[in-house]
Amino acid sequence: MPESRNGTPAYQRIQAAILKRIESGQLRPGDAVDSERQLAKIHRVSLMTARHALAVLTRDGLVDRRPGAGTFVAAPKIHFNKLMSFSEQMASRSLPARSKVLSCGIIDGEQEIAARLALPSESRLVKIERVRQGANEPFALETCYLSADEFGDLAKAPLERGSLFSILERDHGLSLAHADEQIDATAADPRTAGLLGISRGQPLLRIRQVIFSTEGKPAIYALGLYRSERHTLLIRRYR
Amino acid sequence: MPESRNGTPAYQRIQAAILKRIESGQLRPGDAVDSERQLAKIHRVSLMTARHALAVLTRDGLVDRRPGAGTFVAAPKIHFNKLMSFSEQMASRSLPARSKVLSCGIIDGEQEIAARLALPSESRLVKIERVRQGANEPFALETCYLSADEFGDLAKAPLERGSLFSILERDHGLSLAHADEQIDATAADPRTAGLLGISRGQPLLRIRQVIFSTEGKPAIYALGLYRSERHTLLIRRYR
DNA sequence: AAGTGGTCTAGACCACGGC
DNA sequence: CCGTGGTCTAGACCACTTC
Numbered sequence: 001m002p003e004s005r006n007g008t009p010a011y012q013r014i015q016a017a018i019l020k021r022i023e024s025g026q027l028r029p030g031d032a033v034d035s036e037r038q039l040a041k042i043h044r045v046s047l048m049t050a051r052h053a054l055a056v057l058t059r060d061g062l063v064d065r066r067p068g069a070g071t072f073v074a075a076p077k078i079h080f081n082k083l084m085s086f087s088e089q090m091a092s093r094s095l096p097a098r099s100k101v102l103s104c105g106i107i108d109g110e111q112e113i114a115a116r117l118a119l120p121s122e123s124r125l126v127k128i129e130r131v132r133q134g135a136n137e138p139f140a141l142e143t144c145y146l147s148a149d150e151f152g153d154l155a156k157a158p159l160e161r162g163s164l165f166s167i168l169e170r171d172h173g174l175s176l177a178h179a180d181e182q183i184d185a186t187a188a189d190p191r192t193a194g195l196l197g198i199s200r201g202q203p204l205l206r207i208r209q210v211i212f213s214t215e216g217k218p219a220i221y222a223l224g225l226y227r228s229e230r231h232t233l234l235i236r237r238y239r
Numbered sequence: 240m241p242e243s244r245n246g247t248p249a250y251q252r253i254q255a256a257i258l259k260r261i262e263s264g265q266l267r268p269g270d271a272v273d274s275e276r277q278l279a280k281i282h283r284v285s286l287m288t289a290r291h292a293l294a295v296l297t298r299d300g301l302v303d304r305r306p307g308a309g310t311f312v313a314a315p316k317i318h319f320n321k322l323m324s325f326s327e328q329m330a331s332r333s334l335p336a337r338s339k340v341l342s343c344g345i346i347d348g349e350q351e352i353a354a355r356l357a358l359p360s361e362s363r364l365v366k367i368e369r370v371r372q373g374a375n376e377p378f379a380l381e382t383c384y385l386s387a388d389e390f391g392d393l394a395k396a397p398l399e400r401g402s403l404f405s406i407l408e409r410d411h412g413l414s415l416a417h418a419d420e421q422i423d424a425t426a427a428d429p430r431t432a433g434l435l436g437i438s439r440g441q442p443l444l445r446i447r448q449v450i451f452s453t454e455g456k457p458a459i460y461a462l463g464l465y466r467s468e469r470h471t472l473l474i475r476r477y478r
Numbered sequence: 479a480a481g482t483g484g485t486c487t488a489g490a491c492c493a494c495g496g497c
Numbered sequence: 498c499c500g501t502g503g504t505c506t507a508g509a510c511c512a513c514t515t516c
Contacts, residue, residue: 009504035482046506048287051483059298067483068513080419081320083476180319181474185424185442185467203424203442209476228424235420235474237322237448248485274501285487290502306502307495 010045014053017043022062022073033063033071080236083179083211085165086132086142095134101159102129102195106148113145116210117218124148126155128164131195138196139230145221168219177214183207183233186225196227203228249284253292256282261301261312272302272310319475322418322450324404325371325381334373340398341368341434345387352384355449356457363387365394367403370434377435378469384460403459413458418450422472425464435466442467 018034021027034042039050054071057063061080065071079092090097104127111121119125125145132140144164146154150172157167168174186206193200204225211220257273260266273281278289293310296302300319304310318331329336343366350360358364364384371379383403385393389411396406407413425445432439443464450459 011504037482047508048486049505052504054483065483066514068481069515070482081474081476083478176478178475178477181472181476183422183444183472183474184470185444185465187442201440203426205422205424205444226424231423233420233422235320235422236417237320237420238417239322239415250485276500286489287505288486291485293502304502305495307493307500309495309501 010043010049011053011056014039014043014045014050015057018053018057019062027073029073029075031073033073035070078234080234083176085163086140087163088165090134098133098136099160100131100133100138102131104128104159105155106152110145113221116221117145117147119147124152126151128154128159130159134230137230139227141192141195141225143223146219164220174219175214176219177212177216179209179211181207181209185228188225192225196225198227205231205233207233249282249288250292250295253278253282253284253289254296257292257296258301266312268312268314270312272312274309317473319473322415324402325379326402327404329373337372337375338399339370339372339377341370343367343398344394345391349384352460355460356384356386358386363391365390367393367398369398373469376469378466380431380434380464382462385458407458414453415458416451416453416455418448420446420448422446424467427464431464435464437466444470444472446472 018027027033033054036047036050036054039045039053040047043050054063054065058065062074063071064074084092086099087097106124107127108122108124110125110127113125114121114123117123117125124147126148128144130142130144131138132142151168154164154167157171159167165176169176184206185203188196188198188200188202188204190200192204193202196204205228207222207224207226209220209222209224210218211222213219257266266272272293275286275289275293278284278292279286282289293302293304297304301313302310303313323331325338326336345363346366347361347363349364349366352364353360353362356362356364363386365387367383369381369383370377371381390407393403393406396410398406404415408415423445425443427435427437427439427441427443429439431443432441435443444467446461446463446465448459448461448463449457450461452458
């Protein structure tokens, strides 16, 4: 009888149970998680199923498995390659986050950006331009574009507080899957330099990202310019 | 009788068999791969084992699975978040790659770098400094550091041809697992500008990476400075 | 010696895709 | 309708770690 009670697969219920114990602080890094056999008994499930649950947590780096020893809560987790909103990034470093909205409205004629969002080239777009501040110093200029047909009401949303991500996920039922990013370095133009409080010509980290929904559709195009002395990107690559 | 013939797990042998057919061009993107049941029969293995083999290929993005339909060779693969040597990167874009070795020798007193490699601070290090060229134009300056105790003979290796990765993997039995990278932007100092043929102050993409072996030990520290007009980094982040 | 993760078997039922 | 992937069972043996 797979997927017994509700519609959720057993292995996902087991993962959720473990995650809850980790997030609540009941299980701390280094602590032993229930073994495969214990989980199998507790959740009345076969070994392979308990194993599957742990396999996913292992891949996501939440848990370390040591053959012969056991399964343990992984170290305090640096979130590599994790798609996070600005607010989430700052929160994860327990820094205060603020944004100033420079402009927010509907534009058209941006063919190249429409193309990146897989939209017809004459599509109307929502454009949001914000200065990101951390510790009361501006450190990034971020410009987002979304389809105006789908997200037109964003133009009147309370963007000052509440992150764009949370508005999209809560109010539009949008669930984000991944982002493909293009990263390079560029020199600050006069306007950007002014907004960020640096001198023109200073090197900036430029990040262009296309954020995809779980259905595989491009949902957001974002262009970020980061003061390089204030921000470094952390990435993990695998062989 | 697990791991029947040789010491390789069955699921890895199955993966290898499929990979071979993909890499040889016998299976092209979009083509159907053997189904779980076919694989089980062919390799005389249970369904769960065949399934496990495909699960790993799916996670690595080599293959797409469509419930009810089948398993198919994935699209021409952009290698996101893949740890590749310079030579491999160029090869994957079918561009000619060349390097010029500026210096190659043993140094000491580099405490900060020794620390990044988890070595005692007075450790001797191999230092290799190279200019990377693509299409006959210099586009990156790369400096690598390794433990001199372990890799001292690199100082006399034929680095002009053959990538550092392949030498390490073939001659030193080193197997690389992942790299953690720190990325930011910086301005070209006079020496770097000269070597890369740009004017000083130009923005450069700076990538510092610590490359880990499969045993989890830091093996290489590399500092790369990339001409930003010639190079953009591609990254995928997941929610 | 007892417990653990890693691998594996030989089946099973379900929901869904394509014909 | 048949074949597919997704989930699951109730066991098994091995190599390893911990005590």
